[in-house]
Amino acid sequence: MPDAKTIRLWAALLAASGALTYALVLARFPAASLLGAMLCAIAFGAGGAGLTVHRVAFLAAQAVIGCLVAHAVTGETARTLLADGPVMLLVVLLTVAAGALVGLVLTRLRVLPGTTAAWGSSPGGAAAMVAMAEDYGSDPRLVAFMQYVRVVAVVLSAALVTRFLTDASAAPASPAGEGGGAGSVLVTLAVALFGGLAGHRLRIPAGAQIGPMVIGSILHVSGLARMDLPDVLLEGSYALIGWYIGLRFTRETVRETLHALPGILAATFGVIVLCGFWALALTRILPIDPLTAFLATSPGGLDSVAIIAVGSTADVSFVLAVQTLRLFVVLITGPILARWIARAAPGGR
Template structure:
């Protein structure tokens, strides 16, 4: 693959992604336009492709998702969270406990350094975890591999669950790919560019997604300005995020991680099962469907969960509210958790 020119690699990436995304879309797979490019990116990355997505395009893609999420957000979403705050708090604490247990066991039964295992298993925003990991002594390459491997597993599993649970209704609405553009589209572009720039400048974790979502929601819900996010723009954002995740699975990093790959996969599946159990518990105490609960507790990246939620006819406002709360909770507790795992997991391993 690395013998091909960049132009040939881009051509292959583009056409293969379109074909696989269209095939998934035809069979009503949720997040088809994310999964298709992501899988093609993984295959090409492991085959030695030298393509990389510029970070600015990745941030703009997240900002597009933020504007899409903004259309579903309103102040009313705070009501169920505040009314059921003990349950929400319990879910957050149990998620942290599941994450900590997963990271502890991974470090305990593998050769990974403590900080690397802790940050790699943290179920927050993948890009935020990778960005912070290097400051705490972790191997950023392995953390990135673990984070995006989990995103790949979670995105695929969530799409399959959504497909089984919702059947053909997941994509039963005929999409209008190229609607007439109105003033809301230009407002959307302004929110998107300004939010991505400011979120990065202020170093807010996942700020390129969260700031456009919050600002856009304020404008959209109050009627000051209605946002317009056409399907073609969303499809482009999905593809950029899928390629950004997929192409990170390079051959050198894969070979570096090969020794601990079985433990990584077991850790990811275990964390997914634990969060799935939390989702089932959530449906027993709150009036929400299983798919909404599953996505709200799913340990995937904020952007990929948002894409799957948008295509799955779930309560996207509840999903994003709980995912955002968890992201900030993990960002606050992550350093302390990493230190704990690094100190005690290897200590016990040595003692045994």
């Protein structure tokens, strides 16, 4: 049972997040609930509030986002993968190479140890990278700090780009669902529950999200079930993910990594800028708009980019196809790149 101080802090965080979210909604920013909750949580976490979001709640929120992605997936997604697969793979490999290059530079400059720099700069799912980094002997605190600094920077930059590249008079349709009623909501909750549990138990990377995404996509595309995501469920999930990310920025973590912060920030924005160039090149190769290209190449987590993409006028099928492909490529190549960067480090660590 939480004590009175914890309850007051959560009430304050909830109120602050609500106020900032409302301001972001008025400013027409995408993923306002995610942004508002995340920015407020960073302030509370770095201020020493000591609040945490239980991992089960975070996994549940990821499962809901998996259903959101499934609702956005259509037969066009598979056709996009088949038609543009080689180009997508090239973009993914370039993004991974950019992360490896940044990790190598950080190692050479002795900003961070080799394997820590490799995992921290790897453009995959933040939670998966932290878990795998710990398995391979890296400092999980530094990796987590690097990953979540990048997630925050990517979310902010993607939200800004989306805000200014999206015509406010052409707002996208709400991703909440198709008005299928209580039955569709129950189906969606069942997909989130069983898909999330299956993905997590099978130890699939980002399984809590991938499981519902795969099962829900099959049901949705085949017409076997209608997906319906009430606004309150979506907004609550956005906020949980934002709090989970933001509250990781504790006073102790920031203090321990303060000496590496300039290098981490430079590395983060370096990767974002490099991916921005890939996005620009992508618009010259494929008939896609700049916003779709930017979100597809954005080196953020699949969940946060999915939230922004679905709430924008971007080609969601293309964005999600590239982001999902990159997640699996990073998970396969991560250990190899980590060992290579470690060997290239001064002293061979």
